[in-house]
Amino acid sequence: MDGENVNSVIELRLPSRLGFEKIAMSTASSVAKLMGFAPDRVEDLKTAVAEACINAMEHGNKLDESLIVGVFLSMNETSLEVKVLDTGTGPPEGVHTPDMDKKMHGEEASRGMGMFLIQSLVDEAEWVSAPLTGSYARLVIRLNKTED
Amino acid sequence: MAEFSTKVKMEQVKCASGDPITVLRFAGDITSSSEPAVLGTYGGLSPETSKRILLDFSKVEYLNSSGIALIIQLLYAASQKGQTVQTFGLTPHFQKVFTMVGITKYTKIYPDEAAACAGFD
Numbered sequence: 193m194d195g196e197n198v199n200s201v202i203e204l205r206l207p208s209r210l211g212f213e214k215i216a217m218s219t220a221s222s223v224a225k226l227m228g229f230a231p232d233r234v235e236d237l238k239t240a241v242a243e244a245c246i247n248a249m250e251h252g253n254k255l256d257e258s259l260i261v262g263v264f265l266s267m268n269e270t271s272l273e274v275k276v277l278d279t280g281t282g283p284p285e286g287v288h289t290p291d292m293d294k295k296m297h298g299e300e301a302s303r304g305m306g307m308f309l310i311q312s313l314v315d316e317a318e319w320v321s322a323p324l325t326g327s328y329a330r331l332v333i334r335l336n337k338t339e340d
Numbered sequence: 341m342a343e344f345s346t347k348v349k350m351e352q353v354k355c356a357s358g359d360p361i362t363v364l365r366f367a368g369d370i371t372s373s374s375e376p377a378v379l380g381t382y383g384g385l386s387p388e389t390s391k392r393i394l395l396d397f398s399k400v401e402y403l404n405s406s407g408i409a410l411i412i413q414l415l416y417a418a419s420q421k422g423q424t425v426q427t428f429g430l431t432p433h434f435q436k437v438f439t440m441v442g443i444t445k446y447t448k449i450y451p452d453e454a455a456a457c458a459g460f461d
Contacts, residue, residue: 194358196352210371210372210373211371211401214402232432232433235431235433236433239404239433239437242404243405246404246405246406274366282431290346290419290441290442291442292412292441292442292443292446293442293445295412295416296412296415296416296417296419296446297416301409302410302413302416303406303407303409304361304403305405305409305441306405308440308441309405309440312440332461
């Protein structure tokens with residue numbers, strides 16, 4: 193993109209079927225590349241978007257394929273925001289940092305790392321619970337973030 | 341459209357000292373539907389003859405947190421059986437992710453197979 197005042201939104205509607213998160217990943221990857229994000233940031237975004245979609249399909253929409261996961265990618269000059277919407281009530285608790293020692297001793301479930309990965313990989317992450325209108329995860333990556 | 345399948349190929353190689361190493365070569369996707377391929381293949385290994393195990397991720401196209409959870413289960417089972425597991429072929433991104441979640445405390449990550457084999461010696 194050429195630095196004009198671009199403020200565009202791309203919308204995807206995905207069935208709640210595991211595997212379809214790859215469509216959101218590919219789209220987010222394409223948009224981020226067009227915006228000029230570095231390859232490592234594109235990989236971060238792909239994983240974060242995939243995890244947000246999987247959470248929305250599994251936990252929000254209970255894998256009911258008739259329920260849609262909405263993915264909205266909003267780009268501006270400095271950042272890319274991705275909102276992933278489902279019909280659920282939102283996550284019951286906040287982000288849990290995995291404890292590998294507990295996992296390796298069978299004291300903590302091996303799964304349940306999605307929200308942690310999302311929060312770790314993007315510049316901003318929030319989960320908004322809105323049972324009546326649908327809940328969403330909101331992720332933001334910024335162009336001016338220096339590479340790790 | 342569905343998730344792509346997980347392929348796991350098992351090979352026996354020898355490290356420089358001549359000790360046998362079992363290599364599990366993953367290909368395709370590693371996701372929540374990969375349990376039979378990942379844990380089923382691992383479960384078929386004999387703890388007596390497969391003391392050293394290498395996980396090869398070089399042909400994995402897609403790995404998500406559910407797939408990582410399966411790898412954690414494999415590492416847990418291996419630790420219970422006294423097996424040593426080392427890893428290679430992860431992209432820089434997934435090396436970072438493995439480090440973030442703390443897996444690297446239980447399996448060392450190497451850039452390639454030769455380095456991973458040498459790591460057992």
